[in-house]
Amino acid sequence: MKPLTHLLFASLLFVSIGSAKDGDFQRTKDLSKDDYSAALEHCEANLPKVWDVLNSIRENGVNVRLTGERKMGPGKASGTDQIVISTFFLTKDLPKFPEDRLVIVLLHEFGHILFNRETNRSQRNPVKHEFFAFAYSIKAAIKLAENGDPGPLEQVIKNLKLRNDTGKPKDPHTIAIKELIKTPLWTSSLAQLESE
Ligand SMILES: [Zn+2]
Numbered sequence: 001m002k003p004l005t006h007l008l009f010a011s012l013l014f015v016s017i018g019s020a021k022d023g024d025f026q027r028t029k030d031l032s033k034d035d036y037s038a039a040l041e042h043c044e045a046n047l048p049k050v051w052d053v054l055n056s057i058r059e060n061g062v063n064v065r066l067t068g069e070r071k072m073g074p075g076k077a078s079g080t081d082q083i084v085i086s087t088f089f090l091t092k093d094l095p096k097f098p099e100d101r102l103v104i105v106l107l108h109e110f111g112h113i114l115f116n117r118e119t120n121r122s123q124r125n126p127v128k129h130e131f132f133a134f135a136y137s138i139k140a141a142i143k144l145a146e147n148g149d150p151g152p153l154e155q156v157i158k159n160l161k162l163r164n165d166t167g168k169p170k171d172p173h174t175i176a177i178k179e180l181i182k183t184p185l186w187t188s189s190l191a192q193l194e195s196e
Helices: 006-013 033-046 048-058 087-091 099-118 126-146 151-166 172-180 184-194
Strands: 025-027 063-067 075-078 082-086
Touching: 006 048, 006 126, 025 033, 033 048, 033 063, 033 087, 048 063, 048 099, 063 087, 075 099, 082 087, 082 099, 087 099, 099 126, 099 151, 126 151, 126 172, 126 184, 151 172, 151 184
Parallel strands: 025 063, 063 082
Antiparallel strands: 075 082
């Protein structure tokens, strides 16, 4: 397998070159400077794909803010330029969150940012938001698989199938997934994974 490069993520994520200036790494007040630095160092040293995708997102004009909070889940996008990431999920080597799943989480959150950038308020609702974010993460994962790394695609398919079966019926995520699995994108993602 070819090692993933920052360039690949950059080319995969760049949608409007030049329109945004680089974002920054930041921390919320609940996170000490030491824990913040340790989390960034952990990522850079142990999670090279996560590190690349974090930096590519940042270079697309998004401030990446680390928090010690874990109740919110691994990541949360807001507006057009901020993603908050929980250091708990980044640094604890959780069996349910291997690096390839974290890559998908980051792509999903970046999908929310893109949707906010590309639409106005009247075009959005929670289901459309989740649909766009899931679809974006699948498209990006297909490109990564085509470039030699099927890991993230495996994770996104596995977890979307699981949420389709077990998600709360009224949760916008579940509704969006049920729509998504009827699309040609879903069919081609399964075909791509089978061809690996
Ligand atoms: Zn989402």
